[in-house]
Each structure stands twice: as C-alpha cells, then as structure tokens.
Amino acid sequence: MPSQHFSSQSETTESKVLPALTNNILPQAIAPQPTAQLNNSELTVSASQDIIYNFFIYHIKNSKAEVVLQHFKKIFIYLTPPAHPKLIQALHTISEFDSQLEFNNLFKRCCYILLNNWITQRQYQFARDLIKILSERTFSEPHPDNSLKILRGWLTNFLSSKDYEDLKLFVLKYADYQSLQNHWTSRYQPYLLAAQYLDANNAPEERQTARLLSQQLKEKYKFDLAMYTSRSQSATSQLKNYHNPTLLGDEALRLIKLILVNRGAFSYRSLANIFLSQSQNITYKQFKESLVKYLFDYQGNFLSTDICQAQIINILEIFHPENDGEILKSGLHLRTCNYLIKCLTVENSGEPTALFLLFATQLNPLTLAILILKIILISPHSRTYVELCCARLIQYYQDNSDTECQWLIKFLEVTQIALTIYGENVQYNLVNMSEKHEEEQLFIDLNNCRVFSQHKQLRKDKD
Template identity: 25%
Template sequence: MDSWDSFSHYSNSSSNGLEERLYQHLQHCRQQQPPHRVIDRFHQLFIEAEGYVDGAIWATLGEIVRRPQAPREFKYTLNRCCYTLINPWYTQPRDHWAIPELISQFQSLPPAPGSTAMARRVRQLVQGFTQSEQYASLYRLQQIFTEAGTVVAADADDEKPLSCFIRNYPYLYDHSLLTKDSDEAQKQNIQDMRRRQETQLGVRLARYHSQNRQDSRQGPRQNPTWLSDDHLSQALSYYTGKVDGPRSHRDLASWFTAFSRSVRSFADFKEEFCEYLMGPVVAVEPKYSGNHFTRRLRQCLGEILSEFDDQRLTPFLVVELCRRLLNFLVVDNPRRPVFRNFTHLINDIGYALTVGLLLRLVLFCKSAKPWLERCFAVLFNYHEQLPRQQVGWLVQGLEHVNVALITNFGEFGYQF
C-alpha cells in the first residue's frame, strides 16, 4: 500500500516544474503525432532509456530520477505520464486500441540493466513502478480494453487470471482502477466507463428477466452472467421480489428508515438494526435466530462506537456503523485481508441470503454503498492473479453482488 506521506510530499514539491515539462512534452507529441508514434517515443524514453530524440527532455528526466526521493515518488510521475496520453485517447473511440498497447510496454522491459548510469537509474525505477499500486490499476485498465465485449466466459477462460475479467464488474472500477494520485479527468473517464457497463448489464438483465417470464418457446435466453440459468433466475427473484411477506428488500429498507427516526438511542438502534438485517435470513434459516454467528454479529454491533450508545442517532453514527459492519461481514484489513465471515456465510446459507443481507444494509444506508464496493475490490485485487477456476466462490459472489446492485440501484430505464 502507498504511503500518504510520500504522495503528500510529491503533491507539494516545489520541483514539480520538472514533471510538468514531461507532461507538456507528451501532450505536444500526442497532439502532433498518431498514437503509434507517440507510443514509440514513450518506449524510447522510459523503457529503452538509452537516450531520447529530444535532449532537453532527456535531461529533465535525468534530474527527476536523480533526486533522493525518486524511489518513493517516481511512480506518481510515470503514472501521470501514462494518463496524460490515456485520458485524451479515451475520449476518441478510434484511439482506444492505443490504451492497452501503451500499458503493454511495461510487460517487456529490457533484461539488461543499461549501458549508462542514467539508463540503469531509469530502468531500475521503471521496474519498481511495475510493482506499485499505480501499475496494478493500469494493468486492470488494460484488461478492460483487451477483453472482448461479451461478459460470458468460455470454458477455455478457466485458466485465465481473475484480473482478465474485471470489465464484468463495474462496481469495482472506482477502487480497482483509481489510485490516490488519479486526476479529475481520469476519475471522470472511469465513471463514464462504469455507467456504460452498468447500463449494458442492466439492459441485458432486464431482457433476460422479461424472457424468463414469457413463453420459453421464444428461443434460448441470453444469460449475461456466469451464474447458471437457474441460479440467475433465483437471484433476480430474490433481489427484486418479496422477502418479508409483501415487502421487497427496498420496501424493508424504506420501512426501517422510517422506524429508525423514532429510536431513543444509538444502542437501541443497533439492537433493532440486527433484527432488520437478520430477519429475512432467520425466516429461511431459523437457526440464525441465535446461533454463534448472530451472537458475534450482535457483539460486533454492540462494540462499534459504544461510547455514543446513550446519544441520539445521527447520520455520522449510521454511516460509520455500516462501514465497520461491512468490514466484519465481508473483509477486514486490506493489507492482509480477513474474509472468513463472508466465506462462512456463503458456505452455510448460500450466496443469495448472504448478498441479500449486504443489500439491505446499503439500501438503508446508501452512503455505505461505496464502502461495500471497496470491500469487494479488496477481495478482487487480493485474488486477481489466481486462475478463475480456483476462485469460483469469489466469482459467484461478485456475480451476485452485480445482480443485486444493478437491479436495486441501476438507472437504465428498465423495471424488474
């Protein structure tokens, strides 16, 4: 994980004029030359690093890499150089091919250290960049532009690493494709990619749902997920249908929101919140009315911000409670992820009931939805180098979260 101190120092550095020369040079090259020529220049400057056609820019790079803070901060500079080209290429669909092509330059670094001290220094720092959070996010972006448009994987894809399929999960984009040094243009482009993918998936799910309710003789249904037809139909029914008498998840969240306004204290709210979250689970699995997991959940809730138990409920307390509870339910400690509660639940009560519990939490507290997305991004990023077939439990979980969020938060004009 990056140090905030190193990024803060980089952001406030008085010598950032050197970096600006690099960025402006790359901007000029992009404006004057086609993408393939710009990528050649980028390769010559940062990958070969044995000199450059523009001596002044080569000298500028030399000043940057010789600074004592370069081992900590060069990754931010190189990342910004990449996005100086990527951001405008993204706005031109005809140039989208250049984005994965640029990122692929880092996957064929020269094996030799370099013939000069300057070449050795640049190559060493670029090698370090490939171990950074910034490059990991770039690599995931490359997969989005490399993979085919379909979200359905063939059997031959089982051996591919999970990272190859990030395009299927737009709710991961914010936390898997952005880093602390991402600029506004990059954030806007990632948001645009996310909206497009969510809309496409939402439309495909709505069509599948409509076909599912009609005569099956109309032809094969086009399942836009990796869930089986039966599991997808059950998931759509559970996340959009009735789970508590006549009430859906959304209805329950609306009811509990109204109810929470009348609770006398934060402690009372936490007790009722547990009942709200676990009620539909207990209706299907009665043992969860007081088993070991539910007792631990109550204990977790009781300990969160207990110093405020006597106070009235506030938005801050609700959001902070939900964030910490998601850490308990999904994953804690991004440096060394602990996710035993999540795997216990999916193994014991299945994906629908588990994800339904998470859905009720974020439907009640919409401000916690980005935290839920962050939790699953932590799981994805932690397992992304493993073959898809080795993390089937996570793939199924990601798919269920996709369906739950799209059908309850989607804005694509289709009703389920």
C-alpha cells in the same frame, strides 16, 4: 541528495506547475517553449516532472493520438526525447536524483494521463497499444548515456511491479491478454478498480481512470443482465442465443425472482424507506435495536439464521456505546453501516471475517447478499465500501484457483446480481402472471412470475 545538475549557468527559470486533474477536465497545458526560452537552468525533481507532464498534456490537446503515442515511445522506450532542451534536461535531473520511486511516480502518472484521455474518448486501441509497447520492449544494447541508462533500468524494474499490473488491469477489457482474461478474478474488475480509485495515495489520473472504467464495466453488466432477463423469458428464447452475464446458468433467473419477491407485504426497498422514516429523532441505541429487526424481519425461511442474528446484536451493542443516549446523526449512521459491512466481509488485515466464512461456506450465500443489500438500501453511500470489501476478499484469494474459490465466486455472483437489480438507475419488477390474485395464493409460484426491467441511461458523473 541529487548530484550536480547538467546546467552550466546559475540562472533559474521558474517552473510551470501542473494543475490538479479532476474528472474528465484536463488542465490548461503549457506548450513546449521555444529553444530561446529554454536556456540551461537548475531544475528540481518536481519541476522536472511537471515539464514532462505538461509536454504530454499539451500534445493530447493539440496532436493526434498516434503522435502522442510515438512521443511516449521515444521518451520512455527509446530514450530519445524530442529536441526540446528543457525536456532533455528534465530527464537528466530525474536520473540524477537517483530515486526509483520518483521515476515510478513520473512514469505511472504519464501513463494514466494518456489512458484517461484515450478511454474517455473511446480510443481504446491506443490504450491497448500502450500496454503492448511496454510488454514487447526490448533493450538489445546498453544506452551510451549513463543517466538514460539509469532510467532504462528503472523502467525495467517498474515493469515487474504491482503498479504495472494495475496499468494492465485498466485496459484488461480492451486488450488481448488471454491468460489474464481466463483468471477468475478478471470477472470482478469493478471491485478491484474500486480499490484503486478509493485509494487517496494513488495519482489523480489513476483514480479518475479507475472510476471511469469501473463505471463502464458496471453499466455493461447492468445492460447485459437486463437483456438476459428479457430474452430468457421470451417465447422464442429456445430459438435464439442470449448472453447470460452471470456464471449461474439457468439458476440466475430464479435467483433474480427470489431477490425481487416481496417479504410479507413489502419489497426490500419499501422496507428500507419505512425504516429510514422511523429512524428520525431516535437515540443511537434505539437505532441499533431497530436495525437488527430491520435486517432479520420479513426475511423468509432462507434467511432465518438465529446464530448470525445473535452475533450481529453483540457486534452492534459494543459499537460506540458512548453514543447510545444521543440522537442519531447521519455520520454515525454511515459509520455503523460500514462497520457492519466490514464485520460481514473482511478484516482490516484483509482476512475474511468469521461471519463471512460462516455465511459463504456453510449457509446460503444469498443470505449474506440480502443482508448487505438491505444495509445499502438504507445507506447508499456504503455501496462503494462494499465494493472495496469485495476487492479485498478477491485479493486475499487471488492466488487460489477458480475450483478452490467456487464458494467465493458464488457469493460474488449473487451479490453482483443483488446490487445490480436494486441499482439507482435500473428498475426491476416481479409480476405474478397467475390467474389467481396474489393474496389468494398461499405461496407465490416463481414459475408463474415474470421479471420486467427498465434500464435508464446513467447521468455523467459531475463530481
């Protein structure tokens, strides 16, 4: 229970409640009230947090970024908040509640309010400065105010927590943290960020900022990959430097061609469309049987894995058998695809599944990447679930060196390429440049093929 508040009067002032934040729309902020309206009053912890949230939101909308950052430093680093009695009282109330968790929630959300605004406005320097301020904070002398001394201790504890590491992850792309950038996991930020924006327990600002930054990183990779495929095939490519966004070297271009080459008479996207059209008004049992054929037919020699196919059959047979006689519904379609992805990647505990280890360490990782791609092509909403599963795998192995994780890195690189070239706003085509018609050739010589890509501007998220 919180102790007696600093207020000497019993008059209660109704607190302003911070509206929910959605996407890039900031709520109507409450301006700092005149001193006459800020007489001492009893405050709850929630109302105290709202006062501080509204203070920052008001200044984001009405002050320069430099001013907002200075306010952040004064309130949380120097503990000398602006002379607004209600703001000072709010900090005292939070300290009296004696809860590190409540302080963490307050501090984290304030940070994400600022980061969300600055990243949206492309003011990346201020995002870097915020992390720099936290990393370089020094407390040379104890604070004379006991309540604020408590806040200082909580801030020190916060800076040793996972929440602070998540903050640094958001600005990793823009900050100079060489040790973090050199770690192999830093290449796969979009997956790690997906785990944050899909977590309903995280603050709205944290999830929003994670989604925004993840999308920016994926768009950059998508653009870089398209430019790489174009420039690496240029006649003058030997005279120019071109950036390869993958870790696969010259193998990347051949891998792209392998993923794009038609299986039989159809592309992977065409096979997915055929499968979906044939899955209308069939029973769930028929759907599962057709799904196995879809996943393993037209695969080519590099995907022929009878043992894995048998395991997939067993997995599907025991999944919701009570629905086998019912007509397939979209919800069960999605659950089945997500469950299959889970079986191919990671357990709920975070450990890799036996099938994943088999594919990634003993078979060609392209096999697994193609299976996952084919699932996504018939279940686009499963794409975020794939990202979440990849994040769990990365987190499971993050303490291992890149040398120990080369097999996992190879899978992640291959999967990233596959998901990118079959993305919703990018079009890749493989064109056979041979003088012979394709049907006249016994096999396609990939050396005679060229990749053409068209990158379209991503529409703004309107969720």
